[in-house]
Amino acid sequence: MSEMLAIQQLRVELPSADGWRAVVADATLRIGSGEAVGLVGESGSGKSMCARAAMRILPDRARVTGTITFDGESVLDMGARRLRSYCGEEVAMIFQDPSVHLNPIRTVGDFLTEALRDRGVAKHVAYERAGSLLSQVLIADPARVLSSYPHQLSGGMQQRVMIAGALAGEPRLLLADEPTTALDVTTQAEVLAIVDRLRRERGLAMLFISHDLELAAAVCDRTVVMYAGRTVEEQPSTALHRDPVHPYTVGLLASRPHIAARQPRLDVLPGRPLAAYEAPPGCPFAPRCAHVQDACREQVPPLQEFGDGAVACRRAAELHPSRVTERVDA
């Protein structure tokens, strides 16, 4: 599988009253062509910022270091013109809350045909294409929706419009930033099903960002876990769920309530999640880790290969001896 998007040691800082604040400290992830990768973490873990960095849509004042390559080409060094063709035609993004991501004073048709019309496509042709896109996201009455304004549509419809808009440029990679978080549960399932189907039909690669481990696992082949702006673990989804390595992932999975069992108390991780700039020196999870040692607090553990994936924990081999020799049979 050829590598499509590669993010290496990404660091994103934003200016604040107290100087530069890191929101992403050290993120590393890869997406192969056609592959679906889940990016999981709590709020403040920096996952959204990673995706936005990959599309260069961070706030103008942000400072970005590290490497992001797409098909070998450095995204961070792209010129304005190349960037415009990159966004939309090679990579596209769908956002969390569609109601604020659609211009409220423009119709859906205007939104969908905007990029095409800018490139010189004739209006009626563009509108036809927009209509067919809406059909593909299972919108029953494309003509009516094309002439509607966002506020006239339900949340689920708005998100489908957003998906249609993302697919309009026929991208090869889809970045989905918590696309179902703002929707109610039934709609979530519908929208997810649409995204999944379209992805498979078109052979799209996808980065699926979520705070919900299980949701990500359901849709993605591999899962990357972030904490305090760092990649802490990366594994095939099934392996991650069966046997998580990093103490944070272990804690996350353990804290889920079991539907069948009765628990007097939920197992929770002590403390609270940190943003990258709040992390102490050394391993960011050290203050909350049950297996912490002095060495952990001194230096940040690097992300190292482990089993079929990678983990950033000094004690990984020690705590999971059986995984060290695991390999996927070719």
Added chain:
Amino acid sequence: MSASPLTAASPRGAGVVLPQRVRGAARAIVARLGVSGIAAALLLVFLTVVAVFAPDIRPQDPDLVQLGSTFAGPSSAHWLGTDQSGRDVFSRLIVGARPALLGPLLVVVLATVIGSILAIASAWAGGIIDGIVGRTLDLLFAFPAILLAILAVAVLGASLLAAVIAVGIAYIPYVARVVRSEAVRQRTLPYIAACEAQGQSPARICARHLLPNLLPLIIAQATVSFGYAMIDLSALSFLGFGVQAPAADWGEMVAAGEPGILLHAPVESISASFMIVITVLAFTVLGERLGAPAGRRV
């Protein structure tokens, strides 16, 4: 589990003079007001002191007519020169601070008290009453303050009182609109529902709970309104409809000094204009720092 570095106490040097609470409050005020806000507040305090003690501070008799030296330029005898009747401009400027500040004060008190009561009652009652009050205030909005004041003056004769009452009434809808929208928002908050559940009467809830929470906004709005009231009232004095000559008032002095401009002796008009502008700016800056909404009455 180790203590988070976020909660560790930061050491402070020795030499605490004021008790903790006062220092904390002072720091909060400084942070809120900022440099510009504090400068504005100091200026206003200074002007208030000048206005209160005006008769004792002024160097010369502001009403002393000396027809031999009209529109004289600044000199050691008259720091800002003389006006059309040879009166000392500097003294008149000091004495003029009184009506210049008193007028807007009355306007603001009138508009704020009535406007706030209407707004709170209307926000609380909701429904038809809110609708009626809203419609009535909408009608009042149609009257620019100056026009209402001119109408009042035409009918009742030129005086500061007529101008004050008219402008005060014209400002009610602006105050009411700002206070009402916040009152409506507060009304839906849980703490009000809690009071209602306890069986407190609406009047009591409004007075003891709603009002104190609205007070910062009301004060900020009143501060900004002070500035605009000053603009309108001084404009009326400029037209000859407010403070009547020979009493000194900044707006009136701007008008009275106009003939001097053509004679290349603009000091009276310019100095009075300057006083008005910096006072209005001080009120506006202070009000905005206190949190008045950025809207301005046109």
Added chain:
Amino acid sequence: MARLLAMRLVGAAVTLFVTSFVVYGALFLAPGSPINFLVGPQSATPAMIRRLRAEYHLNEPFLQQWLHWLGGVLHGNLGYSIVEHSSVLGLIGPRLGTTLLLIAYAGILTIGFGVLVGTVGGLRPGKVDAALTTFTSVGLGVPQYIAGVVLITFFGVAWGLFPTYGSGSGFGDDLYHLTLPAIALAISGAAYVSRLTRAAVREEKAKEHVITARARGIAPRSILRRHVLRNAAIPVITVSGLTVAGLIAGTVVVETAFGINGVGALLVQSVQESDFPTVQAITLLMVAGFVLVNTAVDVAYLALDPRIRARQGAGR
């Protein structure tokens, strides 16, 4: 949509109705009898008194009097000025052109400068924006008549760049004479418009749908035009309209300061002369202008923002 439009127009009509009531009724708040008040300092001959009684229908109930007057106004009869021995319309007519020109001139300056300065400040944060903000803050605090006086002092008398009094003859000369007054009238309004424009542009620029457009590879120029400015135009147009409405009342002080023979100056003159019919008529005219501009802005807002149509349809 048509229903909302009708509601706005009806609202405006009601406002004007009630305003005329207030303006007319003010007459009766005056101390002394209306006749004495109307006659004012003049000595009243019995013929004059009879004429006034008839004109003002003072023998009839108040409501009818008011309706008579209002009916007259709607037919172009604004009353008769005893003081000036002329129909009020005859007094206002010749002066109306000058005042309207002044308002238009000031309006163009207000909106033109206000929107320009505000847009630049909103799009380019940093030193430029800080400087502009300081300027506009000062501009907000300067009353129109003071702006006039200061302009006269420096640009008129001291440096002799512009004429200081009167309204000139001929269109070009008119504009020359009205330049300083128009600037005086426009300064605080322009400051306000620029403040709000800057805030609106800033706000729109930071909105999420702008990020969506960037993520779709749309050209920055297009984004600016279609998503930032077009969206910001809605509050900007609203504010501009309201500010222009405010210029109407401002003509009173500015015309007085500059000695321009316009409707505003006539109002002041009529008050000084106790010429109440003229005061009534001009006050009503100015309020009517104010209400009409506000209503036009309301209607424009309806047309521009699709969300309002949906929201308003369900009630306030």
